[in-house]
Amino acid sequence: MNQPPRRPQTDLRNDQGTLEELIAQRTAELNLLNAKLSKAQEHLIQSEKLASIGQLAAGVAHEINNPIGYIFSNFGTLENYLTDLFRMLDAYEAAESAHCNAQTLAELQALRAEVELDFLKEDIPTLMRESKEGIVRVRKIVQDLKDFSRVDLNPDWQFVDLNQGIDSTLNVVNNELKYKADVVKAYGDLPAVQCLPSQINQVVMNLVLNAAHAIGPERGKITVSSGQAGDTVWIDVSDTGSGIPPDVVPRIFDPFFTTKPIGKGTGLGLSLSYGIIQKHQGSITVQTEVGKGTTMRVTLPITQPAGAQASDGTMTQ
Ligand SMILES: Nc1ncnc2c1ncn2[C@@H]1O[C@H](COP(=O)(O)OP(=O)(O)O)[C@@H](O)[C@H]1O
Ligand SMILES: [Mg+2]
Structure with missing residues (x-):
């Protein structure tokens, strides 16, 4: 008879239900x-990093270019x-011998010996x-830095020879590579x-540096190849390094994911590269x-689909 009213209980359950729904909704919003x-x-990190590297490279290249120019010419x-x-x-x-007296001749002879004239x-x-070779090399480095950063040119969408870009990039990072690996270039047309x-x-720089880092104490090989497939082109960077364990592979493009010690890796290289290639x-x-090596492949359309190139071509400014 005197049954306790059930409504309040039902209400409470309803309230709990809506509360949980609300929390779930809020959580979803927060996650988003x-x-x-x-x-x-x-994006901020990406643009900042690219901008600073590009500006630095272009600035240094520009400053060195002028003095190197006149040193080369004066040389x-x-x-x-x-x-x-x-x-x-x-x-x-x-x-x-025909015009000097004996004393002058002896003095000249002594001086010649003293300054080692024959050796000079x-x-x-x-x-x-040797100096000229050095200057030619510096000129090449400066040119590569300029090509690499391309900040001196229009930082917009351009039609370029990717093989030349790869070459400049390899020259810029050569110092990081030469003690670890032989670099094999196999560019296609x-x-x-x-x-x-x-x-x-x-992107190429990130891939090549990762390849170099993956190579252990024993000297390895880094192969950079390129080619065309239909209306796309591809660039492969292969190394004979450590390889990547299967459970790690899905995470390598995550921002800040790194297996390198603190100070060595930022975990940004691949996530930045991913963003760039997506763009x-x-x-x-x-x-x-694992134990054999890794090949990273970048595939790019030869021509950007209509409208795509409008999206933020100003990143490197
Ligand atoms: N060629 C490679 N060989 C082996 N592991 C690689 C290679 N490239 C990337 N990785 C793995 O992916 C991780 C993330 O790479 P990356 O985003 O460039 O960051 P970082 O180089 O700073 O660690 C690396 O720490 C490494 O574990
Ligand atoms: Mg890296």
Whole structure:
């Protein structure tokens, strides 16, 4: 008879139900917001990093370019002058025995011995040649840095020779590679590809550095190849390094995921690369075997689908 009213209980259950729903909804919203925030942070880091590297490289290249230019040109002139001076010196030497008295001859002889004239004659051209080689190398590095950053050119979508970009990038990071691995280049014929060149260079650099890091104490091999497949092109970076364990593979593109010690890896290289390649409507894939090595493949459309290139071509400014 006096049954307790059931309504309040039902209400309470309903309230609990809505509360849980509300919490679930809020959590979902928060998660979404959080994901958006991480994405924004990732973009910020990406643009900042690219911009600073690009600007630094371009700035240094620009500053060095000018002095190197006149050193190189003066060197050529100096070489000509020296040749003339040596000719003159030879003439004096030939004339001295006919025109000098014994005492002057002895003095000249002593001086010649003191300054080691014969050695100078041999060594000066060698020094000149070696210095010239050095300057030519510096000029090449500067040119590579300029090509690599391309900040001096229009930082917009351009049709470029990707093989040339890969070459410049390999030269820029050569120092990191040369003690660890032999670098094999196997470029195919590529058409000009529409891209943001400095960002593609950045991707290649990340892949090549990862390849180098994956190689242990024993000298390894890094192969960079490229080719065309239909209306796309591909770039492969293969290494004979450690390979990536299957449980790690799904995480390598995550921002801040790294297996490297603190200070060595930022865990950003691949996530930045992924973002860049996505912006290019391309793809980046991995093939790997533990103990054998890894191949990272970047595929890019030769021409950007209509409208795609409008999206943020200003990243490197
Ligand atoms: N070629 C490779 N060989 C082996 N492991 C790799 C290779 N490339 C990437 N990885 C793995 O992916 C992780 C993330 O790479 P990345 O985003 O470039 O960050 P970082 O190089 O700073 O660690 C690396 O720490 C490494 O574990
Ligand atoms: Mg890396």
